[in-house]
Amino acid sequence: MSKLQLRKVNVVRYVTPLREGGSMPAIIEADDDFLYVLKFRGAGQGTRALIAELIGGEIARALGLKIPELVFAHLEPDFGRLEPDEEIQDLLKFSVGLNLAVHYLSGAITYDPIANSVDEDLASKIVWFDALLMNVDRTVKNTNMLMWHKELWLIDQGASLYFHHSWHNWQEQALKPFVQIKDHVLLARASGLEEVDYVAKKILHRDFIEQVVSLIPDEWLENEQVFQSIEEHRQAYAQFLNSRIENSEIFVKGAQDARTAGI
Template sequence: MLRTVTATRYVTPLREGGSLPGLVEADDLGMYVLKFHGAGQGRKALVAEVVVGELARRLGFRVPELVLVEVDPEMGKAEPDEEVQDLLYRSAGRNLGLDYLPGSLGFDPLALDPGPDLAARLMWLDALTLNVDRSWRNPNLLVWHGDVWLIDHGAALYFHHSWGGGPAKAATHGYDASDHVMLPFAGEFESVDRELTALVGPDLLAEVLCLVPDEWLADEPGFATPDDVRAAYAEYFTARLAAPRPWVRALEETRAARV
């Protein structure tokens, strides 16, 4: 399970994107970038953060620790910003925090070459999870102590905003990698695909999906229980990873055209 901490102090809003994340201090004395279930993107953004972030971690990527953060709405009384107050009140209970990386810098493709292997692996992960938010304009990558760290996966798995047609249909979605920040660096995808596909089996998927709190999956239209929703996510990944994986061929074609 993810660790659970309690927010003790709201430090400052991070006015990036539409979800208005904030920097908070918790009872373990840690600092976390807090993603709120009461934000406009709702709890499904938090589900995507957990599923994609923890899947990435198990595939060898660097991802800040994810924790569950309990928020007392009374904390909002000390905030002068009415928008922040309202967000804290709407987000009472369990939210998601990402370990704050002090001194980290945004990834600059002009300043750091990540290497062909990391670039190809990251493009593969984003295509698998339908993460549309990793462009050169908004890489959602940090550089900390010389290493590349993955952040902000709330826009991934966008099919879960409308389950029409089922997860198997969602698995056929194409992925446009022409704007991906890693495209200029990526090596070939055949060996990367073979290696990573072998790792994403039923046990790993179950392990990752069990990290999502039941309350973020409850009352999903068309599903009786949170476990039914987890099974649908697992079905999506299983179908998307089934041979021949046309989205991998599309990645290679995009890379070849760029080269």
Template sequence: MLTEVNATRYVTPLREGGSLPGIVEADNLGTYVMKFTGAGQGRKTLVAEVICGELARRLGLRVPELVTIQLDPVIGLSEPDEEVQDLLKASGGLNLGMDYLPGSIGFDPLAYEVDAAEAGRVVWFDALINNVDRSWRNPNLLVWHGDLWLIDHGATMIWHHNWPTAQASAAKPYNASDHALAAFAPDIASAAAALAPLVTEELLAAVVADVPDEWLAGEPGFDTTDALRRAYAEPLLARAASIHERIVFDAPARTRPSQAPGWLADRLTPRPDRAKSTNDKDGVK
């Protein structure tokens, strides 16, 4: 089970995210990015965050620690933004927290080099969970202490929004053409050989067990939370065996220039084919 903590102070909203997550401090002295049950996407977003985040961790990918956070809405009364206050009022009880990585910076594919092996593992994992939100438009990747970290898995396993069509939806290919790491020649075959055997019934049972019962209760079509947990595990188990054969790389929708300022490019590891053009632009010879 995930560690449970209590929110002690609401620090600030993060307006980059569509669900309006916020930074909170907790009674274990930790600082977390908090995602709320009262947000527009609802509790299924939090279920996806737990299942996919904990699965990634067990497969050896870097994901910030996840915790559940008890929230008393009273801690947000001093927040002047009415939208934030309404969100806090609607989210009393158990919410989700992601360890805040101080000093981390957003991944830029034109400023940071990722080797083919790591790129392959991330693309294969995103294909497994059908992550539609790891494109160059919105990578949902952080660089922290020189390492790549995966965040924000709420837009995954889209079949859980319509369970009657889950089997057909889970059988579809994964289009990685616009994936944030597509340009790094991801080694999908090696990733599949290493990771697919790890995705077992036992592993998935352990992962889905981390989801709090109250986020699963009352799902239409399921008499028990155990039945719903099995429904989450089954498509992932089936996809793990063959999804590497159904990852599609077409031409990306379009390209874009790097958004990284000069100081950021200097701190990150430049891609070899970009180094000269970046230095010329910054006036470095």
């Protein structure tokens, strides 16, 4: 297996804010001439949302789900000095350094569960993936999925791994079912969770998880008082993910029960 790595780009132009949710991402242009949706480290949830996005994106890609390319995006200290909007100027000021950006899918439209159909295999993969990462943000009201070139693409994994906002009882959290899966937009179509579980556990082995968490920049792991060091903080993510994957029957049964109750 080739080593995981992300490209690094420099932000050269702020195009427009995307005033959706509380994090206020923006479309930006980078020095590779591509447009990206930039997730700011200076937004309300800080680098934790970027870590969840990074981990979720690479795990989704390994499972064969379609995710726009993720890149590290560097923001220079003087980038926002000419920005007239004070709120945006503050966001840029607090986001100097390494941020995360997602390739902008120009022309994509929001997934509509009424207008767009998803086969049961793909639905099962997505539900399994979101149950693994405890993603609370894949509901009918906010699917965080796009249709692009007639294919389904996942976006915005930043609400995953919500336990890491406090790290309270995180070892126990790894062994809990994901009760919010009952609200998942694709749950009714997810009839193949056991089959997906069998394949996914072979893909998401310990060496792969170690590679994923090694991608997290040190500067995103600083200033977390729960841990004694950056490496201890990094390994907590690996331990959580490995424990959850190895005990996946817990969240699979939870999803199956929720699906049965909802049918």
